[in-house]
Amino acid sequence: MRALISVSDKTGIVELAKELVSLGVELISTGGTYRKLQEEGVPAIEISDLTGFPECLDGRVKTLHPAVHAGLLAMRSNPDHMKQLADLGIDTIDLVFVNLYPFKATILKDGVTRAEAVENIDIGGPTMLRAAAKNYQDVAVVIDPADYPQVLSELKENQEVSLDTKFYLMQKVFMHTANYDAMIADYLKKQRGDDSLPDTLTMTFEKVQDMRYGENPHQKAAFYREVGKKVGSIADADQLNGKELSFNNINDTNGALELLKEFTEPTVVACKHGNPCGVGSADTIMEAWTKAYEADKVSIFGGIVVVNREVTAELAAEMKKIFLEVIVAPSYTEEALEILCSKKNVRVLKLKDIEVPQDPGAYDLKKVNGGLIVQTIDSKLLPEEDLKVVTDQAPTAEQMEDLLFAWKMVKFVKSNGIALAKNKQSVGIGPGQVNRVWATRQAIEHAAELISADATKGAVLASDAFFPFDDCVEAAHEAGITAIIQPGGSVRDEDSIRKCNEYGIAMVFTGMRHFKH
Numbered sequence: 001m002r003a004l005i006s007v008s009d010k011t012g013i014v015e016l017a018k019e020l021v022s023l024g025v026e027l028i029s030t031g032g033t034y035r036k037l038q039e040e041g042v043p044a045i046e047i048s049d050l051t052g053f054p055e056c057l058d059g060r061v062k063t064l065h066p067a068v069h070a071g072l073l074a075m076r077s078n079p080d081h082m083k084q085l086a087d088l089g090i091d092t093i094d095l096v097f098v099n100l101y102p103f104k105a106t107i108l109k110d111g112v113t114r115a116e117a118v119e120n121i122d123i124g125g126p127t128m129l130r131a132a133a134k135n136y137q138d139v140a141v142v143i144d145p146a147d148y149p150q151v152l153s154e155l156k157e158n159q160e161v162s163l164d165t166k167f168y169l170m171q172k173v174f175m176h177t178a179n180y181d182a183m184i185a186d187y188l189k190k191q192r193g194d195d196s197l198p199d200t201l202t203m204t205f206e207k208v209q210d211m212r213y214g215e216n217p218h219q220k221a222a223f224y225r226e227v228g229k230k231v232g233s234i235a236d237a238d239q240l241n242g243k244e245l246s247f248n249n250i251n252d253t254n255g256a257l258e259l260l261k262e263f264t265e266p267t268v269v270a271c272k273h274g275n276p277c278g279v280g281s282a283d284t285i286m287e288a289w290t291k292a293y294e295a296d297k298v299s300i301f302g303g304i305v306v307v308n309r310e311v312t313a314e315l316a317a318e319m320k321k322i323f324l325e326v327i328v329a330p331s332y333t334e335e336a337l338e339i340l341c342s343k344k345n346v347r348v349l350k351l352k353d354i355e356v357p358q359d360p361g362a363y364d365l366k367k368v369n370g371g372l373i374v375q376t377i378d379s380k381l382l383p384e385e386d387l388k389v390v391t392d393q394a395p396t397a398e399q400m401e402d403l404l405f406a407w408k409m410v411k412f413v414k415s416n417g418i419a420l421a422k423n424k425q426s427v428g429i430g431p432g433q434v435n436r437v438w439a440t441r442q443a444i445e446h447a448a449e450l451i452s453a454d455a456t457k458g459a460v461l462a463s464d465a466f467f468p469f470d471d472c473v474e475a476a477h478e479a480g481i482t483a484i485i486q487p488g489g490s491v492r493d494e495d496s497i498r499k500c501n502e503y504g505i506a507m508v509f510t511g512m513r514h515f516k517h
Contacts, residue, residue, distance in 0.1 A: 002071075003095035005037070005044070006030040006063065006125065008102055011145045016097065017042045019152050025095065030062050031055065051180040062126040066090065072131040076138045095151075095161075096141040100125040100180055104227060107187050114191055121149040121184055129173045136170035137163065143176050179204045183227055195361050197374060203363075208235065214247045221247040232261070232356030234349075237328060241340060243346030245326070248273075249304070249347065253326050255412060256306045261357050262381065262408040263308065268292040272303040275431040279409055281424040285309035289318060291425035296450050300324075308354055311336045330354045382510040383405060390488065390497050393508040399460055399483040403508060406462035407485050411514040416463055418443045418472075420481070422459040427451055436463065438469045444479040456480050465513045470499040477503040487513040 003025050007013055010033065017027060017037055027044040029037055037044045041422045047062050048054045055062040071093040074081040085092065101122035106112055115461035140161035142151055148167065161169075163177040182204035204368050206225035214221035223245070225235035234254050239245070245253075256271035259279070265471070270278035270292050277299035280291025285307055293300060305319065306328040313335035319327060320339055327340065328349040340348050360379035365372060389395070395403060406421035413419055418439040420428035428447030430439035440461070447455040457480035466489045467473065473496050478482060484500065488509030500507045 001094045002026045002028060002091060003097060004028045004063075004068070004072075004093050004128070004396070005048075005097045006033050006128070007097060008100045009099050009145065010036060011161075012148055013037075013097070013145075014040045014042065016145075016148045016152070020095070020155075023155055025155075028093070028466070031059055032075060037352055060123065063128055068093070069131050072096065072128065072139055073135050074138075075135060075274065092107070092138070093132075094139060096128060096139060097148075098125050098128050098132075098141070099143050100129075100176075103180065104183055107230060109182075116484070117187060121378040123179070126177050126180065129177055133170040133173040136166045139425070140166045141173055143173055143463055178202070179206075186227075193234075196374075201236060201372070201374065211244070211247050218338075219247075223247075223250055227311045231353040232351065233257075233358070234328075234351075237349040237351040240332075240337065240342070240350055242326075243345055245347060249326050252304045253349075254329060256304045256401075257328065257351075257354070258358070259412040260306045261355060261408065262354070262411070266307075266309045268305065268307045270296070270300045270303050270305050272299045275305060275414055276409055276412060276426065276429060279405075279421075281405065285478065286315055286318075291423075293318070293322075294451065295426045296429075296446070298450060304328075306354070311340075316340050328354065330441070378411065378514060378516070380512065381411065382512050386511045388488070388509045388511070389506065390493075390509050391500045391505065391507045393501070393504050393506040395460075395483045395508060396480075400508075402460045403462065403483055403485040406460050407510065408511060410462040410464045410514060412483055415515045415517055417464040417514075417516065419462045420444070420447055420456060420459045421462070427455045427459050435471070436465070436467060437475060440472045440475045444475060446449065447479075454480070458482055460484065465515060466493070467496045468492060470495040473499040473503070473505065473507075477505060481505065483507070485510060487511060489513075 003020055005017060005027055006029060020027060021042060028047060028050055029044040030047040030452055032046055034046050051065040051067045053065060064136055065088050070085060070090045074085050074092055089214050102119045103120045106120040107117050129141060129143065132139040140151060151161055154165060182202045205226055208223045208225050211221040211223060213219055218350065230236050234250055234257060237281060251274060252271050252274055255274045256269045259276055260267060262267045265279055265281045266288045267281045267289040269276055278292040278295035280288040282288040302323055302325055304326045310331040310333065311329045312333055316336035316339040320343060324346055326347045328351050330352050331350065340346060362377045364375050364377045404420045405424050406419045409426055410419035413429055416433045416436045416439045418430040419426060420443050428443035430443035433439035433442060444456055459481050460483040461476050461481050463486040466487050468490055469492060483506040485508045488511060497507065
């Protein structure tokens with residue numbers, strides 16, 4: 001029995017090699033792996049002695065040779081294959097332990113050049129892996145040091161690796177090489193500045209953790225992260241306390257963080273089931289918390305809270321008074337952590353680069369039955385140069401500040417979405433309704449129910465898409481709303497403008513909508 005060993009990750013390789021030799025396995029090795037085995041006194045044949053051809057081109061060519069690949073691909077059950085090997089003087093290779101040049105580690109280094117990245121694209125390694133995996137009935141091919149013990153155990157017990165294990169290892173190889181090639185293709189696309197949606201889309205993600213279940217207990221789930229430095233994302237957060245994040249925790253927290261990134265001033269966002277339920281901005285983070293909490297004391301229970309300033313002991317003490325699933329902040333004082341971590345189940349996350357926006361070229365993916373719909377993320381807020389006051393009454397400076405605050409909110413409210421705001425505080429949110437006037441009425445009713453009967457007096461309203469009729473303006477007037485921001489673009493815009501003028505409501509068109517389904 002012969003084994004070919006050529007690894008970049010040398011974890012456990014010397015111990016593995018010694019065990020193989022003790023089992024009577026002849027070793028073939030290459031480059032740095034061969035030198036490592038020699039240093040450790042492990043007998044091995046250098047690849048050039050096997051092929052009769054020296055390594056060349058700085059090691060770019062060493063295993064691309066019939067003596068290697070015929071030994072891997074020959075089917076032992078095929079007499080013609082075995083006769084050809086005998087005629088050519090080539091022996092079979094039965095075990096392959098190969099892992100690839102560290103392309104991912106290379107591209108993640110600061111200041112890496114394209115030339116350096118390209119030099120770390122492995123050619124011979126993937127070719128050997130694929131050849132060995134294709135002939136899995138006869139060859140056991142191992143890419144992961146975690147699989148060494150299983151292979152050794154079977155060799156010791158049965159003098160061979162079981163077909164079931166070889167089939168598992170085959171699958172692992174092709175998943176690994178697909179991942180490797182997808183990383184390379186993605187890197188090159190970004191290097192070219194190519195922002196097109198390609199004809200074929202292959203993406204790669206790495207598992208962070210398995211989850212107990214998905215949205216519901218009968219669904220399987222896992223969390224995967226994109227390859228690369230995704231600073232400011234939930235995947236980059238450090239968990240300091242609490243149970244493992246669930247599928248719903250991660251989804252809801254991501255939505256809250258997306259909204260928080262729209263703000264630079266001290267801001268608190270409370271989120272429930274993917275929708276904001278309380279948002280507040282102020283001069284201090286404590287004031288912002290008070291606004292967000294008082295906006296909806298009911299829905300925040302069991303919700304997600306994200307903040308863009310350090311959590312102090314004073315703020316932590318207020319947070320502790322209610323049940324929260326997840327808290328995310330860029331930092332915490334020692335006293336704040338002590339207070340929050342006294343509740344063992346609350347998930348406390350530190351995300352130091354919480355303000356960093358998502359890459360505007362990133363993809364938003366939605367799986368549909370039989371396919372995938374892909375778009376770039378909604379990275380824009382509004383084209384400020386195109387803001388257009390369409391009513392006789394122009395908004396005051398204070399109203400304009402609240403209109404922009406509400407516009408940031410409504411961007412992340414599920415459609416049809418309405419957001420009401422006053423003094424940089426959310427006062428009512430109407431998410432996910434099947435018509436816009438229902439969303440408007442819901443936001444108004446919630447404001448009255450959750451804050452006060454006159455909460456909407458002097459408030460402003462933001463709508464994620466245009467008003468198809470003037471009924472939303474009518475509802476806004478009845479609630480005492482004084483200014484509206486919406487995309488415009490309806491064939492009946494004039495009806496809404498006329499109604500606003502009748503009631504003295506200022507209305508601004510953005511020319512940009514923010515559907516979020």
